[in-house]
Amino acid sequence: MKRKSLFALAAAVIVGGAALVPVLWPSDSYHQGIVEAATTPVETADLVKKGEYLVRAGDCIACHTTRGGANLAGGLPMATPFGTLYSPNLTPDDETGIGTWSQDDFYRAMHTGRAKDGSLLYPVFPFVSYTKVTRADSDAIYAYLRSVQPVHQPNKPNEMPFPFNNRNTLIGWRTLFFTEGEYKADPTKSVEWNRGAYLVQGLGHCSMCHTSINALGAANQNAAFAGGLIPLQNWYAPSLTSNKEAGLGDWDIADITSLLKTGVSQRGAVYGPMAEVVHNSLQFMSDTDVRSMAVYLKSLPQKSDAPENLQLETSPQFGTQLLAQGEKIYTKECVSCHAANGLGHPPGFPPLANNQSIQMPSAVNPIRMVLNGGYPPSTTGNPAPHGMPPFAQRLSDQEVAAVVTYVRMSWGNHGTPVSPQQVNDLRSAAID
Known part of the structure; x- marks a missing residue:
């Protein structure tokens, strides 16, 4: 599941790289936000702790931290079929990070895929999934990012050829493939199932690896979670909707939970990009949340498999x-x-x-x-x-x-x- 992630990492190589770069947007009348509302030291500490947990759940470190680099300072090159993009600095540095971003700015990036100055973000930043994240969780993530050590590290310019270097070309892409909106609970399902669905569909952005992509770099929603080859990484993210691959319909919840939480179970182990997802993200999540994800994943109905990639055959x-x-x-x-x-x-x-x-x-x-x-x-x-x-x-x-x-x-x-x-x-x- 990922995100860089088998993965991961999770590695979600879609149309481009998220440059959480700047968008002028008229300020709205939304409350100053949880960060400002958390006026006591205890409230602030609790909010930051919650935000740190959610950053782990979203596996933000996978894309926004280079090997040996400062935590969340960006600079990681992400090769895609459309060019190479570099992840941005998420530390609260005023010049090179998000130090001048407000809670509203941050929520708009998460929810609408637009940066502080209004420019369109490339969907390698998984706003297609993050739009499901609640405002309260977005504010908590913002509070945590504001609490980390600022790092003055200028963002590297993306290396994308024309026309992909023109963000306005994303307007048509968004019309076709992006629908914003927070997760809505299914009243016919349990609280546990809904929590799992929220994590898998939202912060976990599992579909970015486990769903095949089309020629425009968008997920094939007709085969959601049905597996696909991760471009340029040369790993196959297996189908989560077919028991012929990684479908979990005949797995015990305990085995699914163990695989997600520790990377191993009596049924198998994870390697490659998914091992990074477990190492960076899932092992730090609560037993309750991991079990909720397991319950949701086990419930995914079997569907037709993703379009198969050409595989050489032998006589x-x-x-x-x-x-x-x-x-x-x-x-x-x-x-x-x-x-x-x-x-x-x-x-x-x-x-x-x-x-x-x-x-x-x-x-x-x-x-x-x-x-x-x-x-x-x-x-x-x-x-x-x-x-x-x-x-x-x-x-x-x-x-x-x-x-x-x-x-x-x-x-x-x-x-x-x-x-x-x-x-x-x-x-x-x-x-x-």
């Missing part, structure tokens, strides 16, 4: 050859962790048998894992995760294709063979 004869070769490689390299029967030793070493993520039509993720390895996130509930070693230097393209083919087609799994050419494409992409 039946070559597939049989790969399967036999893969069994030998698996016995040599994989049995000690994942067991001969593919059941693994969960939660440290996840099962491969009856694992939806292994059998999905897209083989991108298992190929990436064999090539590059990885770790589930280090979390309070799983402080010393077991890692998967990389095999890119040890196995050829055909050998990787063979072992991935074997795990996708063994122990009752219903996957299809993998082409060595697809492995080569992903190997090159990982190096880039």
